[in-house]
Amino acid sequence: MEQTFVMIKPDGVQRGLVGEIICRFEKKGFTLKGLKLQSVERAFAEKHYADLSSKPFFNGLVEYIISGPVVAMVWEGKNVVTTGRKIIGATNPSDSAPGTIRGDFAVEIGRNVIHGSDAVESARKEIALWFPEGVAEWQSSLH
Numbered sequence: 195m196e197q198t199f200v201m202i203k204p205d206g207v208q209r210g211l212v213g214e215i216i217c218r219f220e221k222k223g224f225t226l227k228g229l230k231l232q233s234v235e236r237a238f239a240e241k242h243y244a245d246l247s248s249k250p251f252f253n254g255l256v257e258y259i260i261s262g263p264v265v266a267m268v269w270e271g272k273n274v275v276t277t278g279r280k281i282i283g284a285t286n287p288s289d290s291a292p293g294t295i296r297g298d299f300a301v302e303i304g305r306n307v308i309h310g311s312d313a314v315e316s317a318r319k320e321i322a323l324w325f326p327e328g329v330a331e332w333q334s335s336l337h
């Protein structure tokens with residue numbers, strides 16, 4: 195069964211959006227397989243966003259991610275990578291549709307509340323990075 199990595203960023207945690215975001219993934223029918231509140235070291239944030247290291251916003255992005263605790267999650271279900279990104283909405287909140295998480299709760303691309311893996315292969319890498327201990331074994335009967 196497909197899995198994806200989702201991170202509620204420091205602004206989402208500070209604004210009290212954790213429950214709302216979990217609710218949206220649960221109500222869709224996805225299964226929570228991993229969950230932790232974590233403060234991120236600079237080197238770890240740089241590793242997570244290594245593909246963006248040449249971007250002009252990279253340093254600001256890393257500062258943002260280490261500015262407070264994040265909630266790291268693994269969600270499982272049919273097409274969860276693609277469908278999860280639909281629930282999350284477009285990267286730039288100016289483009290994300292109302293009804294999506296970013297469309298409902300964000301205005302700034304540099305404070306866009308949440309991250310979701312963009313492909314099955316990046317999900318695999320991100321889950322391995324954030325959950326080296328592994329994730330829960332249970333299967334939802336909804337699958």
Ligand code: CMP
Nearest residue numbers: 246251255285303304305306308309310
């Ligand atoms: P995320 O889904 O975590 O993937 C990469 C992140 O880089 C993105 O969400 C934004 O937080 C950030 N990002 C992308 N483009 C820009 C930009 N132009 N300015 C600032 N941050 C950006």
